[in-house]
Each structure stands twice: as C-alpha cells, then as structure tokens.
Amino acid sequence: MKFETLPIGDTIAAIRGVGRLNMVSAAALRETVSEALSTGRTRIVVDLSGIDFVDSSGLGALIGCLKSARQAGGDLRIAQLTAQVTMVLQLSNLDRVLKSYESTEAAYND
C-alpha cells in the first residue's frame, strides 16, 4: 500500500492510505511519516478513512510514528476511523493515547 502526503501550511502533513494497515504495509506508513518529519512537518494527521482493517502491527506503526512526531517537537493525530479501527483502538486502550477526530481539518485545528 502507498500512503499519500498532503502538505497543509508549513508544519502539517495529512497522510492517507487505502487498504489494510498490517505487517505488510506498516513499514510504508513509518517511512511516509518519517519523510514528512524530515521536511519539518511535525504535526501529522493520519486520515484513516481508507483503512478498513488494522491489526497490532499497524497499531505499532501508529504508536511508533506518534513517538517520532513527539520527539521532533510535534504530535500525531488520527482522523475518520472506520468501524474495525475503532474497535481495535478501544480493545487496546490506545484510544487514550491516539487522539481521534471526525475530520482531518478538526484534527489539525485542535
């Protein structure tokens, strides 16, 4: 799976992919976030509207990206969760760590 980055302003990157966020695609997400951070975009929003499935490997990637963003002085937020992603986040209690928003705009405006 490929992730696309939409630059917003000077410091925000909205990142979106379509498909499953699992052990196969997790590395691509990490790489995409890492590239955005390296260009100074430290406020990351991952738009999950196209992700119909996430597993613990995918969650691990999101957590890793969150830590990278914070180390760079920014943050990572998630937006537009599908039903399965919401279930897995709640199951793992990560809904307390990864802040989710109804839209990409709401995520970066907060």
Next chain:
Amino acid sequence: MTKPAGILRLIAPPADVNDVHDFVEVELNRHPDLNDMDRMTFTTALIELASNVIQHADTGLGVSCTLTVRVEEDSMTAQLSDSAEDGGIKLVAHGLPEDDLAESGRGIAFIQALVDDLHYTRIGDRNLWIITKKRSPAPPSNVRGL
C-alpha cells in the same frame, strides 16, 4: 446448512498475511447471514494469529501453513497448522503491554479478547492453533407465524 470448510495452503514468504486475509474474506462472504460484528472480530483474531506465525516463526526457510475456516450455525472455527519449531510463539495468558506506547506485544491479547477459545497443540513436527468464536444469536424473524 453447514457448508464445507475452506482450506488455504501457503508458504510465507513469498505469501504474506494479505493472502490469508483475502482467503478469510472470501470464506466468510460465503455466509451472508454472519453479522458484521462476528465477521469483524473473528477476522481480526485470525489475522493476528496468522501474523504472529508468519512474523515470529520463520527461521529463514519460510513457514508452511495450512488454514481451515469453518462457519457453522452457532460458531466459527479456524485451524492454522504451521511448520515452525515448537514454541515458535509463546502462548501464555497475555495482558496488554504495561507501556501504553509499546509498539508490539498486543497480538495474543487481542486474540484472547476477541474469540471464545484459543487452543494450541504440537502434533508431530507441526504446530496447530485453533480459534473458536460463538456466533451472536440471529435477530428474531419478523415473518415468524405468518
């Protein structure tokens, strides 16, 4: 009526968890009466199991896996047999990692939370994993008594 179980045989790599996921979707789609929550939880648990086997059991030669999915009137069962060494995955009562920011260690806890039974046994030179989930009761039919 119970339909015959679907069987997938693969060697990972080159096959990966997406091949398993595609197979599971096709198998569950053969049962349109399955409710969305049962489908979602069972798929999530089974993909976690397959990911664990593929990720942790490969010693460089690839892992040979045989997966069987069976949907019956009141339950769903998956059997995953693999060629990895004994104890390739440590199956103990897992909780979630204490560190909220841990990047791994949630897979087995997910499986245990999502299905009714996770069973492991060693048979000959293969591991056999069986997960079972009871199906949710069907909603009452509106046409009953007509």
